[in-house]
Structures are given as C-alpha cells and as structure tokens.
Amino acid sequence: MVLLNLNYTWLSDPTYQAWLKEGIFNTIALSLICIVMSSIIGLIGVWLQSYGKKWINNIIQFYIQIFRNTPPLVQMFFLFFVLANLISKVYDPTTGVDRPLLGSFSSAAIALSLFAGAFNIEIFRSGIEAVPKTTIEAAESLGFSKVQCFIQIIIPLAFRICLPALNNNLVNLIKTTTLASAIATPELLYYAGQIYSDNFATLEVMLFIWVIYVALVGILVIVMHWWESKLKIPGYGN
Amino acid sequence: MIIKKICKFLTLASIIAVIGACSSTDNTSNTSTESGTLGKIKNRDKIIIGVKADYVPFGFIGENGENAGLEIDIARYLTSEILQSDQKIEFVPVVAANRIEFLQQGKVDLLIATMNDTEKRRQVIDFSEQYYASGTGLLTKKDNGVSTWDDLKGKKVCGIQGSFYNKELTQMGIEMVNFPGTAEAYTALKDGRCIGFAYDDSGIVGKLLEPEWGEDWHQAVPVILVQPWGMGIRKDDQLFLEAVNNAILKMEAEGFIVQGEQKWKIPSTEYAKERMEKAKQLMENK
Incomplete structure (x- = not known):
C-alpha cells in the first residue's frame, strides 16, 4: 500500500540527476581520501610510538585524546570556521574576494582523516601489542634493524590481527562523511536534503540514499573480507 | 515544608475549581452557534x-x-x-x-x-x-559591482539548505553553497567563501538593520520569485x-x-x- 504510493518522478529531473551524480561522486571521493589518509596517519602514529621515546608518545597521546574525544562535527566546524581563517587566504574569482585556503571539501577531508586516524593508531597498536615479544626478539637477534623489523616482521603480523577492527572503523568513516553536508560539502546527503524539501518526498529520497549507502559500505566490507581471507596464514589466528 | 505542601495543595485545589468553573460556563455558552x-x-x-x-x-x-x-x-x-x-x-x-x-x-x-x-x-x-x-534577495558587498542576477553566473552564492529557490538559482548557472542555518551562512559570507547570500529579502532587511552589516553590505539585486x-x-x-x-x-x-x-x-x-x-x-x- 505504502510502497505503491511512492513518488519517484524527481529522479527524471535533469537538475536532480546532475546533483545526485555529483553527490555520489563526492561521497566516494571523500570516503576514499579519508580511508587512505587515516590509514597513513594510523601507520605513522603507531610507528612513532614504537620508538618508545616519552615525548613523542606524549604528543601522539595528546593528538589521540583531542581527536578521539571530540565530536567530528565540532572538529569540522572548528577547522572550517575558525582555523581556516587563521591560515593563508587565496583570491577566488568566483567570490571576487580573498577566501580561506581550506574549502569545505578539504576541511571535511582533513577533519575526518584526523578523526579516523586517531582511532586507527589505537587499532594498529592493538595489533602490534598482540605480536609475541619472542618473535620480535628473534628478528632482532637475526640482525634486523628497527625499521626492518617494524616493516617486515611486526606490521605483516599485526595487520592481520587488527583488520577486523580497522574494517569497523572504516565503515564508520564512510557513514560519517554525511556530516560534511553541515559545512556545505556537496555530498550525497547535502543534495538529498534539497531534493526532498523541494518535493515533499522525504521517504522516497531517504530510501534512495539508504540503498546507495548500503551499496557503498557493502563494497568496502566485501573488499576488506576478501583481503582478510587472502592474508590468512595457516596456523596464525583462525 | 508542611506550609509549602499546604500551599501546593491549595493552588492545585483552586486550579481544579477554576477549571471546573470554566467548563461549567463552557457548557452554557456552548449553546452559541x-x-x-x-x-x-x-x-x-x-x-x-x-x-x-x-x-x-x-x-x-x-x-x-x-x-x-x-x-x-x-x-x-x-x-x-x-x-x-x-x-x-x-x-x-x-x-x-x-x-x-x-x-x-x-x-x-x-x-x-x-x-x-x-x-x-x-x-x-x-x-x-x-x-x-517576500521574494529572494541577495546580500552582497557594496563594492563588488554586482547589480543583476546575471552577474552571478559561475559565481559562488551562499544559501540555506532546503530553500525552495535553490533549484532555480542553480539552473540560472549560479554555484550554490548551502548551509544548514543562517548563522553559518552569514559567517561563510563574511569569510569570503561566497560573493553573496541568497535569502528571503525580508530576512536580509532585518540583517541590514544591524550596524556592522549596514555599513558595507547592501541588497542591490532586484528581488525575484516573489511569493x-x-x-x-x-x-x-x-x-x-x-x-x-x-x-x-x-x-x-x-x-x-x-x-x-x-x-x-x-x-x-x-x-x-x-x-x-x-x-x-x-x-x-x-
């Protein structure tokens, strides 16, 4: 009954089609950039931690506490409305005046990467701490340098252990990209909101973007599970 | 404490009495057409x-x-x-x-x-x-020379998410940058993130009454989409x-x-x- 009354005429409107295409593209771009950047932040952070220098650890702990304990929306607002005004400005012909260098897309990408990166450091750390001490000692006694040991021994083992937790965090990251609409990043939810206000078709538009997010996250989960099974070592873990 | 309780009880009782009185008068006056x-x-x-x-x-x-x-x-x-x-x-x-x-x-x-x-x-x-x-107006800087909606083609204009005019302005070739509320939009406008702010002309009028806006900003473009x-x-x-x-x-x-x-x-x-x-x-x- 309800399903028969759904109004999807807005899908044939060329303006809306262009908006939805751009929205989906921006959501995917933002997700990919943040996944890559936050993983790199996680790896660098955990590598620096492995040096065991107290002041480095303090800095990393400070970063983790700041970004893990504050809402991502607040971080985005702070970056976009406050920090962006403190750093350099560039002339923008489309506004006729100087504007902050960081636009809405880059602000969202930086804020979300730092947010998810803070979690990723802890996720990678959980994997590294699960690598048996004896394995590391064996590597050291075989003449591996600190960096070699980290890249060739610890990371391959630790990565397999923390993949499920990393997977969780990245799924959350994709869904958190919707917050970027609050600073006018033209992603999927940003355009969806406009379309349902124009057409009073909230349910229909929501169902539409629901399907798209399920698909996007589904693809990520399938890839991660495939990777997990590819990396499996017989006798290690399950 | 006891006095407080008594007071509470008395107010409650009087409220009930008043409601009762009202509803009883209601019944009589309800006979009106x-x-x-x-x-x-x-x-x-x-x-x-x-x-x-x-x-x-x-x-x-x-x-x-x-x-x-x-x-x-x-x-x-x-x-x-x-x-x-x-x-x-x-x-x-x-x-x-x-x-x-x-x-x-x-x-x-x-x-x-x-x-x-x-x-x-x-x-x-x-x-x-x-x-x-009211219609859709544009709040913009006095010195940027914008005087018609055509001047805004290919330019960034701030707006409010969900406004009915966003679609029409997009179709006019304006790049809309829409925020959830007016506070964010006014801040973005001041930061130089857009050339103007498209909003109800009646709302812009109110903003221009504030001295810090009235000095450098104005509503120069004709009001469109009057409703x-x-x-x-x-x-x-x-x-x-x-x-x-x-x-x-x-x-x-x-x-x-x-x-x-x-x-x-x-x-x-x-x-x-x-x-x-x-x-x-x-x-x-x-």
Whole structure:
C-alpha cells in the first residue's frame, strides 16, 4: 500500500540527476581520501610510538585524546570556521574576494582523516601489542634493524590481527562523511536534503540514499573480507 | 515544608475549581452557534498563535524578553478584532520545519510565521488572505559591482539548505553553497567563501538593520520569485477563516501594514500599498 504510493518522478529531473551524480561522486571521493589518509596517519602514529621515546608518545597521546574525544562535527566546524581563517587566504574569482585556503571539501577531508586516524593508531597498536615479544626478539637477534623489523616482521603480523577492527572503523568513516553536508560539502546527503524539501518526498529520497549507502559500505566490507581471507596464514589466528 | 505542601495543595485545589468553573460556563455558552476553532477560542477567551522568534524585524524576542515585530503587531490586531482585547493572546515560537505540524496537531490556532502561501502547502492546510509578500534577495558587498542576477553566473552564492529557490538559482548557472542555518551562512559570507547570500529579502532587511552589516553590505539585486505570505489555518474551519480574513481586510484598509513597515524600519513595499488600496475598495463595496 505504502510502497505503491511512492513518488519517484524527481529522479527524471535533469537538475536532480546532475546533483545526485555529483553527490555520489563526492561521497566516494571523500570516503576514499579519508580511508587512505587515516590509514597513513594510523601507520605513522603507531610507528612513532614504537620508538618508545616519552615525548613523542606524549604528543601522539595528546593528538589521540583531542581527536578521539571530540565530536567530528565540532572538529569540522572548528577547522572550517575558525582555523581556516587563521591560515593563508587565496583570491577566488568566483567570490571576487580573498577566501580561506581550506574549502569545505578539504576541511571535511582533513577533519575526518584526523578523526579516523586517531582511532586507527589505537587499532594498529592493538595489533602490534598482540605480536609475541619472542618473535620480535628473534628478528632482532637475526640482525634486523628497527625499521626492518617494524616493516617486515611486526606490521605483516599485526595487520592481520587488527583488520577486523580497522574494517569497523572504516565503515564508520564512510557513514560519517554525511556530516560534511553541515559545512556545505556537496555530498550525497547535502543534495538529498534539497531534493526532498523541494518535493515533499522525504521517504522516497531517504530510501534512495539508504540503498546507495548500503551499496557503498557493502563494497568496502566485501573488499576488506576478501583481503582478510587472502592474508590468512595457516596456523596464525583462525 | 508542611506550609509549602499546604500551599501546593491549595493552588492545585483552586486550579481544579477554576477549571471546573470554566467548563461549567463552557457548557452554557456552548449553546452559541459558533463551533470549530472560533468557538474554542471564544470559550477559552484566548487565542494561541504560532509566530517566529528569530526573524528580525517580523517576529523576534525584544530587549525586554517579549515577542516583538511586525507580525506580532498583526497578531495583536487580529486578537483585538476577535476577542476585543489585544492581551488575550499566547505566543508559541515556531520554525519553518515544525509550524505546519504544530497547526495540524492543535498546538496553535493560527500561524503568523512568515509563511509563503504555496500550492503544495494548500494541500494540507488553509491559508488566509495574503497580508505580505517576500521574494529572494541577495546580500552582497557594496563594492563588488554586482547589480543583476546575471552577474552571478559561475559565481559562488551562499544559501540555506532546503530553500525552495535553490533549484532555480542553480539552473540560472549560479554555484550554490548551502548551509544548514543562517548563522553559518552569514559567517561563510563574511569569510569570503561566497560573493553573496541568497535569502528571503525580508530576512536580509532585518540583517541590514544591524550596524556592522549596514555599513558595507547592501541588497542591490532586484528581488525575484516573489511569493505572498498567508496565515495558516486548519482545513475546513470556515467560521474562523472568515473572522481572520475580515480582520486582515480591515487591518489592510486602515494602512496598518504600511505604517508597520515604517515602525519596524522595513523598506516600504509596493505590495503592501497595493493591498491597502485593494482592501479599501473591498471594504467600501461591503
């Protein structure tokens, strides 16, 4: 009954089609950039931690506490409305005046990467701490340098252990990209909101973007599970 | 403690007594022919009106913490027409996203909340006579030379998410940058993230009354997409609708809105003057 009354005429409107295409593209771009950047932040952070220098650890702990304990929306607002005004400005012909260098897309990408990166450091750390001490000692006694040991021994083992937790965090990251609409990043939810206000078709538009997010996250989960099974070592873990 | 309890009990008892008294008088006066919302208002001897509280100078909270603005004056005028006193009124603050629901649920009797009279809204509620009109204006810097909407092709313009004009402005080739609320949009405009802010011209008028904006900013581009404002009334409430419409016509004929524009420093609009003339004619014909 309800399903028969759904109004999807807005899908044939060329303006809306262009908006939805751009929205989906921006959501995917933002997700990919943040996944890559936050993983790199996680790896660098955990590598620096492995040096065991107290002041480095303090800095990393400070970063983790700041970004893990504050809402991502607040971080985005702070970056976009406050920090962006403190750093350099560039002339923008489309506004006729100087504007902050960081636009809405880059602000969202930086804020979300730092947010998810803070979690990723802890996720990678959980994997590294699960690598048996004896394995590391064996590597050291075989003449591996600190960096070699980290890249060739610890990371391959630790990565397999923390993949499920990393997977969780990245799924959350994709869904958190919707917050970027609050600073006018033209992603999927940003355009969806406009379309349902124009057409009073909230349910229909929501169902539409629901399907798209399920698909996007589904693809990520399938890839991660495939990777997990590819990396499996017989006798290690399950 | 005991005294407090006794006091509480006494207030409660007196409230019950008053309610009882009211409902018993209701029963007797209910024999009058008036039913619907109008009857309810007369029995209650108070009218509940949904108004804006964040829309200078139409409906906002004044310095003394009371509702103030042109629409508040209009609400008081209507109340004195219907209940013979402009004090028998209760204001309920509403926003665009909840006002129609408030009316449908009976939380308010009437909406006077800068609401455009549109075909889509007429499917769910009724509208009174139109009493004002607003369109889409552009707040922009005085020195950037923008004077027509065509000057904005390919330029970034701030807006509000969900506004009905976003689609049309996009189709005109303007790159819209839409924020959830006006606070974010005004900040982005000041930061130079867009060349102008497309918003209700009546809302921009209120912003320009603030000295820090009035100095360097102005509304230079002609107002487009003008839409009339109507008061929201529940569907099939004929008696109340007529009472409201009569009051609006009388008010317009007296020049109440034209004077109100002066009182609240709103640039006088052709629309209000035309409506005044029309209303005068209608009143004479009656």
